[in-house]
Amino acid sequence: MAGDVVLISGGARGIGEALARAHRERGDTVVVADLHPTADDQLQLDVRDPDAFRAVAERVVAEHGRIDVFHDNAGIAVAGTMPEMTRQHWDDLIDIDLRGVVHGVDAVYPLMRAQGFGHIVVMGSLAGILPVPSMVPYSAVKSAVVTMSRALRVEARRHGVKVTVVCPAFVETPLLDHINPGMRRTRANRVGLRLVRQLQGPPMDPDALARIVLTALPRNPETVLAPRPLAQLAVLGERLVPGVVRWASGLAVERYLTMSDKDRADA
Template identity: 80%
Template sequence: MDRVVLVSGGARGIGAALARAHRARGDLVVVADLHPTGPDQVRLDVRDREDFARVADEVVARHGRIDVFHANAGIAVAGAMTEMTPQHWDDLIDVDLRGVVHGVEAVYPHLRRQGEGHIVVMGSLAGVLPVPAMVPYSAVKAAVVTMARALRVEARRYGVRVTVVCPAFVETPLLDHINPGLRPTHANRVGLRLVRKVQGPPMDPDRLAERVVRTLHRNPETILAPRPLAHLAVLGERLAPALTRRVSGVVLGRYLTMSPTEEEQSEVGRGSALRGGGAGP
């Protein structure tokens, strides 16, 4: 029987790529997003606990079960701590943390009753490595990563699997919409250019999604991407944290001193209310 897959933030970015990867394997995919892009998608505000419960209940009522749930919806907030406002923190926590909590609250009871299922949480490499100039994002993603790992221990009693995905930067619309609807920071001007200097080209979302979907049957606790960059970064954090902090300090220095190009300066006001397919790191 085809698996029933629910993807939050599935209209674009990583979420849309996950939907494509599952459909390529014959799975039935339900895409839920704050900004649906097609009539077959469901509107979902992950900040609303009752709205998430409604969507999960409707999927089960219509299709009988949920086999895989991708808690994927998210926004990207970046900038030095001195650039952050309370609204940067509040919006990020509401979407990227509470949104995951609400998803788990809505879906997990159904999976327990089924005695099987898989929750896949979209974390970030920034949740494993502390990233300056992304302090709120790094803190929230660290909470999400820890939540998924702790839930994994509890959930296995009920036959439910939990995996957290921790990518570096991924080529999604969120990279072009940092601090959506919020006061722009220096990251809105130079962030993408700095990402390319540090990481190289952001990871292709379809490559990430293909790897995630292909790997799920192994039930990994954590999926790091891309190889070998993410694995080397985590290894460095474990073995030489002082060195990784020094490297982070160098990157922070670049961020603070980079001057925006004329094109970057002209695009600083492009922020939107996009809350969709999950961005890295």
């Protein structure tokens, strides 16, 4: 068996699919678990079910002997101003993007502790470091994910387990085309992608992000920011001149609230 044994939640599409592709190109053994598998060798997993997550992790160890790298990746995107949010926006986001991440840690971390090694890679977001208006629930949940990962990193290292949180800006994935899945639609469903392109430029290519992550992991960084230099400059601005960042965020909210459907057609 060549390379690492890698488990990826939410690995059938988007960033997870790109991570799986990059690991396989490196010669790793990859197990993909997803709510909607797209191949026969992928495992079905609802990350909201802690028992199902534990069963998947234990199956990987039973079949492959260990888990070297776990990408705690599955998630959804929720966007819109607070008046547009419903209880379902909050509940679904917390259940998948926060509790789902915790369920992954609960399933894999004890196995890695027992084997004495492993790397947990949590998919956070730049929105978890920079407060993003018009994405208040998403920013709040990702902030919790970032903090959890950083705190777990300190605890886990005494057991030989590494923890890294990945914080990208917007990435070109199906999430951008399926904002607020199964929920009441918001203006973000009509104009969100156009606004992203105005603020960031083209969303980041997921394969480029996967390459950045795999290149960084041997160095065991606490946080991986992408893309360069946009993410690094944004975080530096948040630390040094938060007032300027809030001013710029306010302009983005005004743009969001006044953007017309014609802008969407031009996207």
